Amino acid sequence: MSKVISRDGTPLAYERTGEGEPLILVGGAFSTGTAEGPLAGLLAPRFSVVTYDRRGRGDSGDTTPYAVAREVEDLAALVDEVGGRALLYGMSSGGALVLRAAAAGLNVPRVAVYEPPFTVLEETRAEKASYTQRLNELLGEGHRGEAVELFLSVVGMPHEFIAQMKQAPVWRSFEALAPTLAYDDAVMGDGTVPAERLAAVAQPVLVVSGGASPAVMRDAAVRTAEAAPDGHHRSLPRQTHDVDPRELAPVLAEFFTTA
Numbered sequence: 396m397s398k399v400i401s402r403d404g405t406p407l408a409y410e411r412t413g414e415g416e417p418l419i420l421v422g423g424a425f426s427t428g429t430a431e432g433p434l435a436g437l438l439a440p441r442f443s444v445v446t447y448d449r450r451g452r453g454d455s456g457d458t459t460p461y462a463v464a465r466e467v468e469d470l471a472a473l474v475d476e477v478g479g480r481a482l483l484y485g486m487s488s489g490g491a492l493v494l495r496a497a498a499a500g501l502n503v504p505r506v507a508v509y510e511p512p513f514t515v516l517e518e519t520r521a522e523k524a525s526y527t528q529r530l531n532e533l534l535g536e537g538h539r540g541e542a543v544e545l546f547l548s549v550v551g552m553p554h555e556f557i558a559q560m561k562q563a564p565v566w567r568s569f570e571a572l573a574p575t576l577a578y579d580d581a582v583m584g585d586g587t588v589p590a591e592r593l594a595a596v597a598q599p600v601l602v603v604s605g606g607a608s609p610a611v612m613r614d615a616a617v618r619t620a621e622a623a624p625d626g627h628h629r630s631l632p633r634q635t636h637d638v639d640p641r642e643l644a645p646v647l648a649e650f651f652t653t654a
Contacts, residue, residue: 396428396454399476402468408454409447409473413439417477418651419470420446423487424546424579425572427453431486437644441652445477449489451575463495463581470496480504482651487512487636488579490602494619495582498595507601507647510608510636512550513588513615523586531577539573540566546576588615593622600626601650603643605634612636 396408410428412435420431428446435444448455450469458465470492474481483506485493490508497506514523526549533542540561547557560566593600600623604616613630620626627650631642 401472405458406456411445413444415442417481418442421485421489423489434640467496491582498592505599509603515614539570542573543569588618590622596623603629606630606632607635
């Protein structure tokens with residue numbers, strides 16, 4: 396992997412494959428750059444695809460205290476590294492980060508996101524605030540496993556599945572990445588669709604959702620697209636939040652190559 400240094404001195408590990416216009420893929424919670432590898436492979440014939448470990452993950456470094464603005468600077472460093480201009484795609488909370496980067500004025504001519512986990516329900520703000528407080532308490536006390544359990548329960552995983560996962564080797568990797576749950580939580584703001592921020596995104600935005608995802612996620616995707624001046628929504632039949640990259644890749648390629 397190659398490395399680029401962000402503005403605050405944090406080294407970021409990245410890989411680049413393929414030929415064409417640069418396209419940076421941004422993962423969500425618990426993901427390192429390898430999570431987007433299958434999608435990168437499908438897009439590489441048409442783009443120069445960059446996958447990277449967000450700060451605090453994989454082979455990238457970390458610098459405290461965390462701030463969302465530092466992750467936007469990370470993306471700016473990657474954009475500069477690949478030539479000063481790049482397309483952006485973000486998965487889940489990585490999509491929320493991509494939208495923040497676009498609103499901040501990075502030279503990204505088009506951006507696409509898949510199901511950024513916003514909500515259209517204003518009454519959930521209090522629940523989100525409670526989750527944020529408890530998550531940071533657990534991480535501050537060093538209870539990484541409990542922080543992971545909290546996150547998984549909040550996103551809807553049944554307790555019996557969580558109990559099974561705790562016995563699997565993957566649980567250690569989850570605990571290692573647990574501090575970054577606070578990063579993703581910060582990126583999400585109060586959890587509602589950030590209409591005011593999206594109004595500042597001038598470039599075309601594609602928001603993709605799964606046709607088989609819960610209604611609250613589908614509604615949030617539609618509302619996110621509507622809040623951007625040049626926003627577009629696309630639904631993928633039979634797909635959920637765990638989207639098949641073979642279904643997603645053609646949609647992204649079409650959007651990113653549209654004049």
